[in-house]
Amino acid sequence: MMQALPPPPPAVEALAPERSVATTEEVRVAAALTDARVMVDSSFRGASIVLFGAVFNPTDDPADVVVVVRGPDAPVRLVKKTRNTGVWLNSRPVLFEGAPGFYMTASTRPLSDIADFGQLRRLGVGLDHLRINAPQESRTVTRYGVRDVVVSRLEDDYLDWRRAVIRLREGAALYNSDPEGVEFVDRGLFRAEVELPAVAPTGEYFAEVWLFQQGEPVSVSNLTLTVEKVGIERDIFEFAHRRPWTYGLLCVLLAMFTGWAASRVFRRH
Amino acid sequence: MDIYLPIAEVSVNWPLLVLLGATVGFVSGLFGIGGGFLMAPILIFLGIPPSVAVASQASHVVASSTSGVIAYTNQKAVDWRMGGVMAAGGVIGAFAGVELFRYLRLLGQADLAVALAYLLFLGAIGTLMLYESLGEILRRVRGDVVPHKERRRPLWLYGLPLKMRFPRSGLYISAIPPFGLGVFAGVLSAIMGVGGGFILVPAMLYVLRMRAGVVVGTSLFQIIITTAVTTILQAGRNQTVDIVLSTILLLGGVVGAQYGARWSGRFRAEELRAVLGLIVLLVGIQMGLELFVRPSDLFAFAPGVQ
Incomplete structure (x- = not known):
């Protein structure tokens, strides 16, 4: 939606009526x-x-x-x-x-x-x-x-x-x-x-x-x-942001291990 | 079949990623390269933010280089001394590169830097490789005599201080050029997520004139050290390493690399180089294209504020 005018400054928040002021006549x-x-x-x-x-x-x-x-x-x-x-x-x-x-x-x-x-x-x-x-x-x-x-x-x-x-x-x-x-x-x-x-x-x-x-x-x-x-993804996210250095080290060790494991597996074949 | 990548914050089809890892692994095994330059553009194409793609695949390069180095160590084809000097430079380059990348990312210019680096380096290297290998193929087809190659190293290599002996490479040269080469590869690994083999190998062969048999093993050793440091730094400083993404990629990658290596014996070296040169050139152009094409949305979020 296009609007021509820049929005006016935010006005005072509309006062919210109390949550339950109930009478049967009131909407x-x-x-x-x-x-x-x-x-x-x-x-x-x-x-x-x-x-x-x-x-x-x-x-x-x-x-x-x-x-x-x-x-x-x-x-x-x-x-x-x-x-x-x-x-x-x-x-x-x-x-x-x-x-x-x-x-x-x-x-x-x-x-x-x-x-x-x-x-x-x-x-x-x-x-x-x-x-x-x-x-x-x-x-x-x-x-x-x-x-x-x-x-x-x-x-x-x-x-x-x-x-x-x-x-x-x-x-x-x-x-x-x-x-x-x-x-x-x-x-x-x-x-x-x-x-x-x-x-x-x-x-x-x-x-x-x-x-x-x-x-x-x-x-x-x-x-x-x-x-x-x-969830597990959130745990990983938290881990990566709270302990970034440990996380990075873990990534590298995992990569090196995978590379090493692959070369072991394939040499035997 | 989708999987959510916690750091990239996107969902991707995981069998596709395994396939991608395997294909890039196959290519890297076939040509004896890390394959990082091929991976990042495809990941970006799949919708993964460039900064995450570049940082996450560095650990994929670690894995594929590790299995490569093990193979070359068994053949005694790694010059540890030369590799060590280059790796020392690589670590310094990685520090500088990650800081530079961090600054560019916060400035909102990381995508631009990645695109520019790809266009520049891949474009240049791809063109050179294609030109050189096509010339060789043409000569072979015509049956011309192979011209005698200049066998001398550039003279300036002898004038520099800090001379060291590298017996396995058959060299007695200053440590400064290999160190400098390492620094350069380190910066590239931070910005492009590549090992830098496509620059290291030609430089070691044609500039340093190392013994050809140890070039690939030694460059792989230096690449492991550099990309390992880059991965840790990217995780520590930028929090852009996605362990789920890199694990999926390297599962396919290590398998693909083994098959690629077995296939490589079936082709002539210059034909392989011509194909590789073409791929490198195309990837460089494809990545650089975004600089010249009008983007679909002019605005984008910049990282930095949570």
């Missing part, structure tokens, strides 16, 4: 997850959890449900290929100070039909509106001895960079928006699936379940879930 949404702790088997499949909930709607107005799941924020570095005298070269790395490591929306209808641009932007709902941290002014920071350019949201190409983050993350199944992801199984009872790919970051995730009526958010339910990774 309200309640939700729960099948698992508050998700073990992502870091084989190639990832994990899938189900969010289910109920809508209490005593009024005659139809209500829309929007589920937003955000993973932990982390800085993102990007490079852009540019053509220099016929050769495609990478630019200096550009840094976003924080972007959700995972982001998905699921809704009953396309988001643009549920609420208007300003409302979605204010709530940070939708891939076009998700908050990616960028300061007012562009500057450089030095990380690992490399000078990065921090993206400023006032620069001309800010939107290109922002779209690139979203596009690349969508390609990795880390960002996703499903306009038909919320499915009503019965009157007032809905479910949505949260698909976590194997590369999803570990940590605390926040889920918001919004209820919209006539383009206005009328109720929200907040949930948290913890994502952990398990």
Whole structure:
């Protein structure tokens, strides 16, 4: 989706109503997850959890449900290929100070039909509106001895960079928006699936379940879930990052042993 | 049949990887080379990040060179002294190369460096090999007299200090050129993930003029030391060695190498060199092509921030 205007500065977070202030007259949404702790088997499949909930709607107005799941924020570095005298070269790395490591929306209808641009932007709902941290002014920071350019949201190409983050993350199944992801199984009872790919970051995730009526958010339910990774592949990953030197030595010894074993086996034949 | 590679963070079809390892192993056994230059481009083509491909296959080179050295040791075709001097240079080159690679990777330029190194070195070596071996084949077909080759070493080899005796190679020369050669191979092993045999062997033959019988064994010995150090350094500094990937590759690789070695006796040396030269040249061009073709996505993530 193209948007002409650069996004306005992130507004104050919309105040979330208390989780259960229930009266029978009030329009309200309640939700729960099948698992508050998700073990992502870091084989190639990832994990899938189900969010289910109920809508209490005593009024005659139809209500829309929007589920937003955000993973932990982390800085993102990007490079852009540019053509220099016929050769495609990478630019200096550009840094976003924080972007959700995972982001998905699921809704009953396309988001643009549920609420208007300003409302979605204010709530940070939708891939076009998700908050990616960028300061007012562009500057450089030095990380690992490399000078990065921090993206400023006032620069001309800010939107290109922002779209690139979203596009690349969508390609990795880390960002996703499903306009038909919320499915009503019965009157007032809905479910949505949260698909976590194997590369999803570990940590605390926040889920918001919004209820919209006539383009206005009328109720929200907040949930948290913890994502952990398990499995032999994860153990190898941890080992390689916690004790890199031992790991490297092991790799070499394994290689030498294999080479030696092969020459023994084949000499006998 | 997919398997998840924990460091590369991609899923690949594992029988395909075994087959790839076996094919590259066969080629390396056939031509008496490490085969690293062939492996990295194919791995990158399969979608494995270049930095992981280059670092992981270094350990594949360790395995194939180990079984090679054992065979050559039994034939007393390894000059340990020469190999030791070159390996000392290789270790220093590996340190420098891994640091350079780390810096380039954080700068987001690792892919570019890999592509450029392949284009430059493989392009040059491939062209030379093809030119030289095709000339030889043409002469044989026409029945021309083989021109007498210049048998003298370059004079500057005699002027350098730190002279050492290398009895097995039949040399009494300065230790600086073999040491320098080792440094160069070390840097290449860090950036390209190759053993460097395709540069070492011609240099040892035509520049140092070592006794031909010990050239391959000695270069393999130096390659083991250099690539072993490179693997440990890549794991320690960059965390880019994927043990699952390298294990799968070397399982196929060691078997393929043995069969390749058995086949190599069936062909003439210059024909083998012509084919190898063509392969080297094509790989170099293929890797260099990405520098000139418009990429499908202009943007890419750079590593470094978790």
